[in-house]
Amino acid sequence: MFRTALRNVLAHKARLLMTVLAVMLGVAFVSGTLVFTDTLGNAFRNQSAKSYDNVAVSIETYAGDDEKTPGIDDATLEKIRGLDGVASATGRVDGFAGVADPDGKLIGNGWSNTGANFAPGKDGKDAQYAFVEGSGPVKNGSVALDKDTASKGEYKVGDPVRVATNGPVKEYTLSGIFTTEDGAVNAGGSLVLFDTPTAQKLYLKPGVFQNATVSAAGGVSDQKLLDEIEPLLPKDATAQTGKALADQQAKDIESGLTSLNTMLLAFAGIALFVGIFLIANTFTMLIAQRTRELALMRAIGATRRQVKRSVLLEAAFVGTLASVIGFLLGLGLATGLRSAMGLLGGKIPAGPLIVSPTAVASAFAVGILITVLAAWLPARRAAKIAPVAAMSSVHATASVKSLVVRNSIGGVITLLGSAGIVGGAASGGTSGRQLVAAGAFFALIGIIILIPLLSRPVIALVRPLLKKVFGVSGKLASQNAVRNPRRTGATASALAIGLTLVTGISVLGVTLGQAIDKMTTDNIKADYLISMASGDSLDESALTALSKADGVSALSPQQAASLQVDGEYHSASGVTPGDVEKVFALTTESGSLASLKDGQVAVGSETAKSNGWKTGDTLPVTFEDEKKGEVTIGATYKQNEFLSPFVLPKELADRHSASTRPEIREIWIKADGGASKANEQSIVDALGDNPAMSVMDRQDIRDMFGGFINTALNIMYGLLAMALLIAVLGVVNTLAMSVFERQQEIGMLRAIGLDRGRVKRMIRLEAVVISVFGAVIGVGLGVFLGWAIGRTLSADIPGYALVIPWDRLGIFLLLAGLVGVLASLWPARSAAKLNMLTAIKTE
């Protein structure tokens, strides 16, 4: 049996090609994912272990609300240094610091731009940083940069460097360039080192550190040091051994990678699921062609089980072979993915490619299991072949077995699934989404079962058109496409699955994008939005500078504040009275916003309604600074997405701010004559050409809120491409099979006068019909799903309205047609090249 199976595989090399390719791609996806995440995890783990190599104990303080204990002071550090077994104790302080590239743009992405202190030990070196050029900054006015940032900004030692922190930009002299094991820097961030007093002044206050690292002298255990250090620390500080910290980081990385892993594997799963259809098609055909051969084996004494096993064994061979190639391809994929991420700016620490036994085992298990599983039904059918079939001289034609049972089951499942989707959409929320997801699964399965039934009427619809446009080729193609409904169904299903998902996420993505876009345009009038790239709050000085800038006609901060009414917290926005209605689109429902000028407040209408407040009411409040007072409601307005439910005049917010610096989140600007180059330049100049501040126009604002949706969509498209690729292989496979099975027919057509061009066109049209059919089903189901999931979200999204991206859907259908044309290239060519004489010759 073993030998027969192997022989069969070898004999049908060409016909198994697409199956091998499909399994191979799926396995490559799986193994690539596993190897990539393993490699990444290992590299990050090594790095974090390395960066805590010299750290025996790490002390961190968290900025409490209590301003009186701001970290570790020098005295505490001195006490720690005095402990037995402590080699050194280094205080650290860090915060945001950005430098500009030669074009004045911030290097890095805001949240990974760090500034820290250079803390030399007795030897004048800081073990964290290895200087490749120059030396560390030890005096006020000099800084050091990490190597990548220095090269991106084209800075050399001795150059002036403008550094933006949360205050105004200051110029420093570059004293040195260093490399570090710091994870954030290695992930593409920037790091500016200041001398310790400067850093303390910038980020905390003189003489105080945020955290500290302690290294041990030989022979002292980390734990013992930790026990000794802990009693010395202020109450807002925690200490951990370096090992514990490294482990903690490793664990964080692990969990981050696990979710990446799960997501990638989910897409690999989809690709493999699609592959099942192709494999099943191939084995069904191989068995149909070998009916007589298999019957002969049964006639000479092979049992049903043996026949079945021989087919499954064949599948196992194919699966193994494809897994081997797929696994190697996966290794390449993992390597490629790593360098691709490097190119995209996400730097990944170097490290060896990690090929774990689990990755190998799962890749092979998946590859072989999928193939054997997909061959299961065909194998069962093979076992049912009666021995007498060996004697019959007629070629086994495609079984025209009744599809009644299949269709009834499919119909019931589809109905159940659709009911789930509609029900979920109606109930909404998380539970609704879960119901939609479950419904979607069943609806998809149901449709897959029903597709053979659907193929006939749907394709019959386009037949007159094909006949009219393409003549006899079109007529024959549309008929050939439904000749073997099961096969057509399986082929179209593969495409439909991919397109259901692609369409679903497109509808959802575009709908959400539009809702966000609408929210932006409906709620603001401002032309520019100023914020810190780091996400910190802006300095008061920026507001002053901007108010004097040319071209600024109105500006208001959105200053974060809060107040309590009857013990309940309400968030509030401090704004400039008089200008606020010029930068935000505010609809006053009662009263007037002019009342802000008199120190009154405005309340969002929903909040007012739910609390039973009216314009003119005076509320007793507790401000942020714990002071009690009263505010009078001067106006109510329709809730705005960019403002808190309470709007206070800035002066009131300032007066009761809990911190020393008012928290100016954003500054909104209305410019004279709208957005223009000159206005933007004037704003940038007023801000002191500060790379840490971002100046966004309306398009930038829309991109900031909605941009991630496009990115997410593109990533999803990329990940689903593999499933679609396998579906395309399925179309190639089906056509190659059809051409092979219809050799004689095609030969006859050639003999009676169908020329090569039209033979090709006939095959091509068949491919297009099958692909577009699958695409139509997929797009239809996808829109349905997108609608349903959108409905469950609609309650959470103001201004939600379903948007069907017709342009994208059109492109999908067009692409499906193109896929058909591409997939048919090779089968059509081989059909046209068919030797007529061998084709029409009978045995």
Place this chain on the structure above:
Amino acid sequence: MTTTPTVHRATAVAARATELSKVYGEGETQVVALDRVTVDFPQGEFTAIMGPSGSGKSTLMHCVAGLDSFSSGSVRIGETELSTLKDKQLTQLRRDKIGFIFQAFNLLPTLTALENITLPMDIAGRKPDAAWLQKVIDMVGLSERLKHRPTELSGGQQQRVAVARALAAQPEIIFGDEPTGNLDSRSGAEVLGFLRNSVRELGQTVVMVTHDPVAASYADRVIFLADGAVVDQMMHPTADGVLDRMKAFDAKGRTS
């Protein structure tokens, strides 16, 4: 119409092979399939080509019908010389001037009987001549079964559809390759009867390759091929006469 079965040498020739040779391979392994064959197929005549397996009878038909290329010599269909035609022109020639009936795989299973019959005209983009089509359909007795698909027809009925298809386009010549090979004797006799009637009543030219003496007896003339050359011919053949002639070749082959 223009000819009667008793007139064997009509004025016009539907197809003619002159010094036709087909050689496979080169040097030592060279196989001569056709060796300078010269033969005429006059208009309005039913010719059967016979010969033992490997005699070259199918090759001769394929070459004359424009299905296969040949090494040297000339083939004419009507006035058209085939040796100079490209594949596309050959395809057109087959479409417009030649009808075919094969042993099997004659019909497209997706088309109805009527659609199969009109397929060559469909391919050519021509409208079938309704009166002629009706005549042909009546002759083969298929008027009741036009809407059926091939799988719903018996083998004999399927072959009658094939005959009707060959006739419907009014080709200059019809070639049959063992058209009764897969049929029982009664169905075979029917199909052969139709072919003979088409020659007698409609003036069609038919050339048929067969190894069955009974089938050959329906023809006006039998050409005998052996080892790639025409060795004999017989007018007004009878089954017994043909059989005897074949036996004689066999005997000769064995003794020589």
